[in-house]
Amino acid sequence: MHDWLAMGGYAQYVWPAYAVFFLVFAWDWLAPRFRRGRLLKELRGRLARERVRREKAAA
Amino acid sequence: MMSRSYLPHWMHLLGSPPVFYRFAGTLRPWLFWSALLLAAIGLYGGLVLAPADYQQGDAYRIIFIHVPCAWMSLFAYGCMAVAALVAMVWRVKLAEVIAMECAPVGAAFTLVTLITGSLWGKPMWGAWWTWDARLTSELVLLFLYLGVIGLDHAIEDRRRGARAASLLALVGVVNLPIVHYSVVWWNTLHQGSTVQLLGPSKIAPGMLWPLLTMALATHLYFFASVLNRTRVGLLAVEGGKEWARSIVAENAHA
Numbered sequence: 001m002h003d004w005l006a007m008g009g010y011a012q013y014v015w016p017a018y019a020v021f022f023l024v025f026a027w028d029w030l031a032p033r034f035r036r037g038r039l040l041k042e043l044r045g046r047l048a049r050e051r052v053r054r055e056k057a058a059a
Numbered sequence: 060m061m062s063r064s065y066l067p068h069w070m071h072l073l074g075s076p077p078v079f080y081r082f083a084g085t086l087r088p089w090l091f092w093s094a095l096l097l098a099a100i101g102l103y104g105g106l107v108l109a110p111a112d113y114q115q116g117d118a119y120r121i122i123f124i125h126v127p128c129a130w131m132s133l134f135a136y137g138c139m140a141v142a143a144l145v146a147m148v149w150r151v152k153l154a155e156v157i158a159m160e161c162a163p164v165g166a167a168f169t170l171v172t173l174i175t176g177s178l179w180g181k182p183m184w185g186a187w188w189t190w191d192a193r194l195t196s197e198l199v200l201l202f203l204y205l206g207v208i209g210l211d212h213a214i215e216d217r218r219r220g221a222r223a224a225s226l227l228a229l230v231g232v233v234n235l236p237i238v239h240y241s242v243v244w245w246n247t248l249h250q251g252s253t254v255q256l257l258g259p260s261k262i263a264p265g266m267l268w269p270l271l272t273m274a275l276a277t278h279l280y281f282f283a284s285v286l287n288r289t290r291v292g293l294l295a296v297e298g299g300k301e302w303a304r305s306i307v308a309e310n311a312h313a
Contacts, residue, residue: 004107008117013182017175021124028167028284029091036291043298043307 074153076293077302083286090283097276104269112266118182123269125175126253127277128168132200133235135165135281139207140232143225153289155221156296158228159211160288164281166204173197184248192241193249200238203231217296 007014072078105123112119139161145154176194177187188194207224214220242251254260260267297303 007120008111010116010118010120010182013118013178014120017121017124017178020174020178021128021171024167024171025280025284028164029287031163032288032291036294039291039295039298040307040310043294043303044311046298047304047307 074151076153076297076300079153080290080293080302080306083290087283087286087290090279090286094276094279094283097272097279101269101272101276104272105266109266109269110263115183118179121175121179122253122266123273125172125179126270127273128175129172129197130274131277131281132165132169132172132197133238134278135161135168136200136203136228136231136235138281138285139165139228143228146225147222147229150222152218152296153293155218155225156292157285157289158225159207159221160285160292162204162207162211162224162228163288164284166201166208168277168281169197169201169204173201180248189248191247191249192245193238193247196234196238196241199234200231203227203234207231 005011073082102123106120109120111117139158142154142158142161145151146158173194176197180189181187207228210227211220211224214223241247242249253262254267254270262270294303294306
C-alpha cells in the first residue's frame with residue numbers, strides 16, 4: 001500500500017493530477033444543481049408577483 | 060399539418076423543450092452511473108493492475124486521465140459545433156441550448172488536459188510548460204471555449220447570445236485539425252499518438268484496456284453532463300412557458 005502510494009517516486013505529480021481531475025468534474029456536475037436552485041427561486045418569485053398582480057386586478 | 064420535413068417524427072418530438080427535458084432526466088442517471096462504474100474499473104486497471112512503464116516509471120499513469128480528457132476536449136468541441144450549426148441554420152431553440160451547454164463541459168476537459176499534462180511534463184521534460192504546437196493549440200482551444208461562454212453571457216437576449224456564440228464556435232473549428240495534427244506537422248516535445256484508430260497501437264495491452272475504458276467513461280460522462288446542464292438551460296430559456304411553470308410548482312419547496 002505504501003509502495004503504491006509512493007508511485008515510484010512520482011507521487012507528487014500523479015496524485016495532484018488525479019485530484020484535479022476529480023475536483024474539476026465534481027464542480028462540473030454540481031454547478032448546474034446550484035444554478036437550478038437559483039433559477040427555481042427566481043421563477044417562483046416571478047410567479048408570485050404575477051399572482052399578486054392578478055389578484056389586484058380582480059379586486 | 061402541412062410539413063415538408065426530412066426529419067422523422069421522433070426527432071421533431073425530441074426537439075420540443077418539455078419532451079427533451081423529461082427525456083434528459085430519464086437518461087441522465089444511467090449515463091452518469093455507468094460512467095462512474097467504468098471510471099472505477101478503468102482507474103483500478105490503470106493505477107493498480109497496469110505495470111510501470113520501462114522508461115517513465117509510474118509517472119506515465121497520468122495518461123489514464125490526460126489522454127481521455129484530451130480526446131474529449133476535441134470531441135466536445137465537435138459536438139458543440141454540430142449543435143451550433145443546427146442552431147444557426149434552422150434556429151432550433153434546443154440546439155442553441157445544447158451548443159451553449161457543451162462549452163463549459165468541453166472547457167473542463169481542456170483545463171484538466173492542460174493541468175495533468177503540465178504535471179506529467181515537469182518530471183519527464185523538466186518543464187511545466189513549453190510554447191510548442193500541441194500545448195499552444197490546446198491552450199487556444201481553452202480560450203475558444205471561454206470565448207463562447209463569455210460571448211453567450213455578454214449579450215442580454217439569451218437566444219441572440221447563443222447564436223452569436225455559435226458563430227464563434229463554428230469559426231473555431233479550424234483549430235481542431237491543428238490540435239490533432241500538431242504532433243505530426245511540427246517538431247514538438249510532445250510525444251506522438253499512442254493509440255491509433257487504424258493500425259496497431261504503440262502500447263501494451265495491460266495499459267491499453269484501462270485507457271480505452273477511461274475513454275468510454277469520459278464519453279458517457281460528457282453526455283450525462285450536457286444533459287444535466289441542458290435541462291437547466293431549457294428551464295432558463297422557457298421560464299415563462301406553461302411546462303416550466305408546472306416544474307417550478309412541483310419543486311415548490313426544493
